[in-house]
Amino acid sequence: MNKTNLGVALVTGASTGIGYATAAVLQNAGFRVFGTSRRLSAQRSDGVFMLTCDVTDDTSVAKLVDDVLAEAGRIDLLVNNAGMGLLGGAEESSMTQAKSLFDVNVFGVFRVTNAVLPAMRRQGKGRIVNLSSVQGFIPAPYFALYSSTKHAIEGYSESLDHELRAFGIRVSLVEPAYTRTSFEDNLAKPDQLLDIYDSARAGMNVIVGKAMEKGDAPDVVAKTVLAAATDAAPKRRYAAGKMARQVSFLRRFVPALAFDKSLRKQLGLPV
Template sequence: MNKTNPGVALVTGASSGIGHETAKALLNAGYRVFGTSRRADAKGANGITMLASDVTDGASVAKLVDKVLAEAGRIDLLVNNAGIGLLGGAEESSIAQAQAVFDVNVFGVLRMTNAVLPVMRRQGKGRIINLSSVMGLVPAPYNALYAATKHAIEGYSESLDHELRTSGIRVALVEPGFTRTSFEENLTRPDQPLPIYDSVRGKMEIHMRKGVDTGDAPMIVAETIVKAATASVPKRRYAAGKLAGRVRFLRRFAPEAAFDKSLRKQMGLSD
């Protein structure tokens, strides 16, 4: 593999939004790209091979990896992008619903990663990029369970990178802020809604929609993923977009009390 032929990339959740733009950007960067979708009839851009796969199903993941290896013989890059959101008070979700979100956002990443690691280890090289979020860095009222999955991915990815470096495999995080995709349209709603949260939950949904409407184009995130994929020595984390960069800076350097006050004010939460 070289700069003009960086190898084979596998992108989960590639039928729309960030995943779709990422697949196209990697194709333009010279990768042979395989994208996944839960729908068997999902269409990719010209040059992208779309395969049906469900990250919550271990057998489906194993079948996917076997298909890619049968067609391409190797996997040089895995982009774990597939994910779902959940908007509502933390106590409004049943344990079963919380487990379902973790099954996609966390255990889906684990299933995909564990499936490609033997391949990358045999190759003596590989790169894994996990999509986190600014909600993996900061508190996210009324997105607590989603934020918890992204905090988990942060800790998992950083730890895994230390484990795999001696095998020539690196792991990096990409942290978007609000992005102009249909993500908010596909948010899961609480399965045990409580009237006490109705008003503020509605305000949070409006806040999120405004953030998405004025957010970064998904191509910005895709370009950041390509940067993380092609860096000879990857950084541990890549902020994708101006908002993500500001949030990460403030989280690191602002006093905790000041950050807390600013967050509550911005979200219209009273003390």
């Protein structure tokens, strides 16, 4: 792989976890990488240049893209990674909280993508990689709103890929399972807690924590993003890691009733 001609990459949410690892892997592979964080972040020592951006703010997103184009002249790859989680019963979140989650995980992707697309169209080529999740195709209990955001990104990405091929732009999804990051520590709590969900919510927190400890390293996801960004014939979806590949396979080929029972059993829910 020629490290001099992979182009310019923009990675949102690059200060920690999957985004941090992805920016490093892309930089090492030969991309010139700009990463973002919502708050002012110290510059990295690996060559990734950090910029501040709030993906929920139109002005902030526009400034980010203008700054990258002013510095590098082009954007060849956009990795939409910035996002947040929420664990709790679906009815435990107010509409305000639900809208806030969608503003980051869904509308944030829309904003950054829309801001980057004019430059990619002028170039006549580009790649967009959107970070989804296995919850983009397997909703998990007590993650109803988070799963909904990932389902939205799945549908958006698939439609967008059809629309943009005529301009030489391709869109792919990367779908990780559990990954060893601080995700579980940063899960938002519902803003209108109900006693009836206390036990189940606490149990799910334990399950998620244990699963994260055994999950894939962020580099596994980062290398999958690199594959999506550089494959000559990009696929629509990339499962990131062994567990994600297994879950994707089972979802497609195991009868729905059997899959449902297995999922509930693993999560300690009555079958």
